[in-house]
Amino acid sequence: MPTVMFNMFGTHQHRFMVVLFLSIQILTLRCSSITQELHRGFSATPEPSTPSFQPVLSDPSGNFSLGFLRVNQNQLALAILHVASSEPFWVANPTRAASWSDTTRLFFNGSLVLSDPETRVSWSTSTNGDRAVLLNTSNLQVQTKGSPLWGSFDFPTNTIVQGQNFTSKMSLLSSNGLYSLRLGNDFMGLYEGNKYLYWKRTVLETKAEVQEGKGPIYARVNPEGYLGMYQTNDEKPADVQKFNSFQQAVTTASFLFMRMEVDGNLKAYYWDGSNWLTNYQAISETCELPRSCGSYGLCRPGGSGCSCLDNRTRFEAGGCFNDVGGELCGEEGIGRSKSDYWVLRRSGVEPPHKELLRHVTTPSLVECEQLCQNNCSCWGALYNNGTGFCYMLENPIETMLGSGDESKVGYFKVKKGDQEKNRVWVRVGIVITVLGTVGVIIVGMWFCVRRWKRRGVKEEDWASPGPYKNLGSASFRSIEMSNSVE
Numbered sequence: 001m002p003t004v005m006f007n008m009f010g011t012h013q014h015r016f017m018v019v020l021f022l023s024i025q026i027l028t029l030r031c032s033s034i035t036q037e038l039h040r041g042f043s044a045t046p047e048p049s050t051p052s053f054q055p056v057l058s059d060p061s062g063n064f065s066l067g068f069l070r071v072n073q074n075q076l077a078l079a080i081l082h083v084a085s086s087e088p089f090w091v092a093n094p095t096r097a098a099s100w101s102d103t104t105r106l107f108f109n110g111s112l113v114l115s116d117p118e119t120r121v122s123w124s125t126s127t128n129g130d131r132a133v134l135l136n137t138s139n140l141q142v143q144t145k146g147s148p149l150w151g152s153f154d155f156p157t158n159t160i161v162q163g164q165n166f167t168s169k170m171s172l173l174s175s176n177g178l179y180s181l182r183l184g185n186d187f188m189g190l191y192e193g194n195k196y197l198y199w200k201r202t203v204l205e206t207k208a209e210v211q212e213g214k215g216p217i218y219a220r221v222n223p224e225g226y227l228g229m230y231q232t233n234d235e236k237p238a239d240v241q242k243f244n245s246f247q248q249a250v251t252t253a254s255f256l257f258m259r260m261e262v263d264g265n266l267k268a269y270y271w272d273g274s275n276w277l278t279n280y281q282a283i284s285e286t287c288e289l290p291r292s293c294g295s296y297g298l299c300r301p302g303g304s305g306c307s308c309l310d311n312r313t314r315f316e317a318g319g320c321f322n323d324v325g326g327e328l329c330g331e332e333g334i335g336r337s338k339s340d341y342w343v344l345r346r347s348g349v350e351p352p353h354k355e356l357l358r359h360v361t362t363p364s365l366v367e368c369e370q371l372c373q374n375n376c377s378c379w380g381a382l383y384n385n386g387t388g389f390c391y392m393l394e395n396p397i398e399t400m401l402g403s404g405d406e407s408k409v410g411y412f413k414v415k416k417g418d419q420e421k422n423r424v425w426v427r428v429g430i431v432i433t434v435l436g437t438v439g440v441i442i443v444g445m446w447f448c449v450r451r452w453k454r455r456g457v458k459e460e461d462w463a464s465p466g467p468y469k470n471l472g473s474a475s476f477r478s479i480e481m482s483n484s485v486e
Helices: 015-029 365-373 418-454 459-463 473-485
Strands: 037-039 053-058 064-071 075-082 087-091 105-108 112-116 121-124 131-134 140-144 147-151 159-161 165-167 179-183 187-192 196-202 217-222 226-231 239-242 255-260 266-271 276-281 297-299 306-308 341-347 359-361 380-384 389-393 400-402 408-415
Touching (some): 053 131, 064 131, 087 159, 165 179, 179 217, 179 255, 196 239, 217 255, 365 380, 365 389
Antiparallel strands (some): 037 131, 053 064, 064 075, 075 087, 105 112, 112 121, 140 147, 159 255, 165 217, 179 187, 187 196, 217 226, 226 239, 255 266, 266 276, 297 306, 341 408, 359 389, 380 389, 380 408
């Protein structure tokens, strides 16, 4: 089962209740009052009694519906769902939910507008059309005289469906905002952040060639079970990535979609009439995912679990060192220097997807380390003693691969973060406490000596029976010496 579209939909909703409610909707959409067109003057607000999804627009087949999707009990998103499974394919407001109340309104005035003054959510197609329709492909369109002015297929979120073109001007962004799918001149790639490429598929040009100057490439999920990359106006794909359902019989019930997942993987799913089946995944090995074991984690291919690069820190979900952001060094005088990080070395490691990393050849490990040590944008380096390749890591350190080859050595900068600074202050506090305690004892003894002196305690009193009879001569001499100092 694929993950839900956005985290805000997620853990607080009971899947069973959603499916049950939407199964009922299947029976009612085809013969119900749910409209198949929205015209000027249309307006709708969420009903308080709606448990999960309130449809406002249906496609002609009844397979897809646009409506209010309840999020975290009291919020909503304007979403397009696959009705039979309740799986959302598109969301108008993915980063900010509106409130589920009568302050939220969806209306059509030539533009389709979602407005909530309470949370200041405002979304609009910014068009001047005469109707809004949902096609049987799940594409929401604003049209004028039958011609499209705007379509949801041109603004994908984290999902594309079969027959939907994915162009070089688009990106699929995972719901946690960390990963994206984008197209280059002759390839598609998965990125962490804006520039860190961790998976790449170059067109193989098996059926068609990508020609310079002919236009950008685009991708499309084909109902026959593959992801194709094409060049503008070409009918034959320049590249084909086959799914598990490749060339299986296409039925009216079957449907395909592809999603950028929150773990950084790109997956495709196949609807067999009752369930979503995983049909394809770009990265098959868990250790190849960018954050499979978190920051400064070590992942051993084969599923032996995660550990930490330093072999001492206890591995926790999210990684081994939490404070990995910010700068490693800065301008002189600001207070940032080499002392703002410490160095961790580990043998038997290598970077995942190393073929995509920048590397140079150096004669030794020492020279490889020096290249990184003197570079403020370098977080680490990995050296292969066999080849002399020195791989530079220009992003905060994430999961490394355990190779078992001791000739592969890693050099990693670890930022001195809040945790380490806190440990320093704890040590300082302990020292201050101990010194303070000793000081109190010394001052107390000094006051006692002065008090005894004022009372005129003499040496013979110490030897006579009385309250001081248990004190030995050594104790007397120490007090006497203190008195003589005064």
